[in-house]
Amino acid sequence: MDTLNTDIFWDIAAQLENRDLASGARVCKQWLPVTQSHLYRHITIDSASKHVHALGALLFAREDLRRLVRHLTLCRLFGMGRWLSSMYDWLLLLPEQSLVSVDVKMEDDYAFDILMDFPCVRNARQLTIRKPYLLNREKAARILASPYLESLAVCFEGLPAPEGPIHLKRLSVVAEGMPPQLPQILEANSTSTPLHRFDLRVTTQPNDREVAQLFRALAIHAQSLTRLAITSSERITRIPFMDDFILSLPSVQWLCCAYGTYTSTLLLRIPSSLHTLVLLWGLDGSVLVRDPHGIGFIAGARPENIPFPSANFAQTMRRMSPTGNASLRRLVIALPKLLRDPCQEVAAACSDAGIRFERVRMDNPVLDIMDRN
Missing domain, CATH: 3.80.10 (Leucine-rich repeat, LRR (right-handed beta-alpha superhelix))
Structure with missing residues (x-):
């Protein structure tokens, strides 16, 4: 397959569903690298899937497939069962800076707490946390202080005040009330890394003082938003x-x-x-x-x-x-x-x-x- 045809097939493959990509991988050897790149680029680990055990075992055994993973979604994970342990085994083998994004919606705090110990997860450039977990302060601070973190979407109020500069291009927060550390996080975000996106959703009414503090801190980034x-x-x-x-x-x-x-x-x-x-x-x-x-x-x-x-x-x-x-x-x-x-x-x-x-x-x-x- 020449370069032009490869580029065309790459664009076509990007629009295909996983089932079609898997079928294409079996058509000819020349298609295999392209289809595999798309198939394993975004991996979803879901305990409700009947294929979760086989997927974990495959990624643990195949370094060539494991290194293709760039986007990871984790949902409905709980406890420390055998299948969850096998999922952790292959994650430990991922290079520290290999993941572009991690999207987490796990079912309990314990599984989430362990997940945050993995360097590949903690150092992802984009981290989305969709449930309010009880994460200890030290681990939360390590996530926020990661020099690789560019986008943080978080659904809990346990973010600590930063101890040094952070480098976020996007910050999205869902909280019951106005998180008290939020103005400090905005103030700590380095202006050398412009904040392009800020989202806030609160479920209870903040007071006017909290709103005023937030917008004084947000004004620092008004030009880049x-x-x-x-x-x-x-x-x-x-x-x-x-x-x-x-x-x-x-x-x-x-x-x-x-x-x-x-x-x-x-x-x-x-x-x-x-x-x-x-x-x-x-x-x-x-x-x-x-x-x-x-x-x-x-x-x-x-x-x-x-x-x-x-x-x-x-x-x-x-x-x-x-x-x-x-x-x-x-x-x-x-x-x-x-x-x-x-x-x-x-x-x-x-x-x-x-x-x-x-x-x-x-x-x-x-x-x-x-x-x-």
Whole structure:
């Protein structure tokens, strides 16, 4: 197979499912290196899979296949059974800096704690931790201090304050409340490694002092941020700080604003770099509003909390469109499940401005701050 055909086959193989890649590997010897590279590039270890034992044994026995692994996903792993021990055996054989990404959703703290002892896992460039584990402070500090770590998406509040500079290009945090060490982590992140993405999702309302501390630390990286997401199911604060903070985000391309952080004034201040704006409309249950598609009333947010969806917001959208200063191409509105507002006025204003309008629910994947996009 000549070089040109190899390049074409490589691109084709990248689009194939594993079953098709496995079939291609059996077609001819010339295809084998390409198909194997794609088959073993991303490995998922899942206790629910009937092939997990065979996969662990194969990777332990075959160094040539083991060195192809770059992305590792671990899920539903628990205890210290025989199959889990065999999985650890081959991980110990991986070079320290071989893994690009590790995505973890294990079932207990013990299995996770052991996993963090492996150099290949601890030194991955991208680490996603999807459950709130009880990780001891020393191990958490070692993860954060890894000189190779560029992207950290974490679902627990046990991150310690850094003892030295860190080098993150992306930081995503899911926590019950505002993690007290989060401002210190942002301040410790070296400006020589620009922070391009910051995501935060909290499930309980932080106080205004915690929010102010966070945004003072985040302001250090405002010039480099290309993606910023602040999400919550409750009102973040009574001060709509995103109206002002957006003025310091000259490079932001994707922005998600939580309930209570913005007003319609935000639309008049968006930078020319912004192409996607996601707005969360919270539900504080403080008033009853008539259900337009049912009988009676449902709990709703006070109209004065966020002027959306309303004639005020639609009018602001129409005021924004003639200026021609913004490159906004997509407006996404995230609504609580109970809310059935059709958003007709805002949708019409977006249509007039040539902006794609989407209405999603609060649990929509577009709001998943753990994704790698």
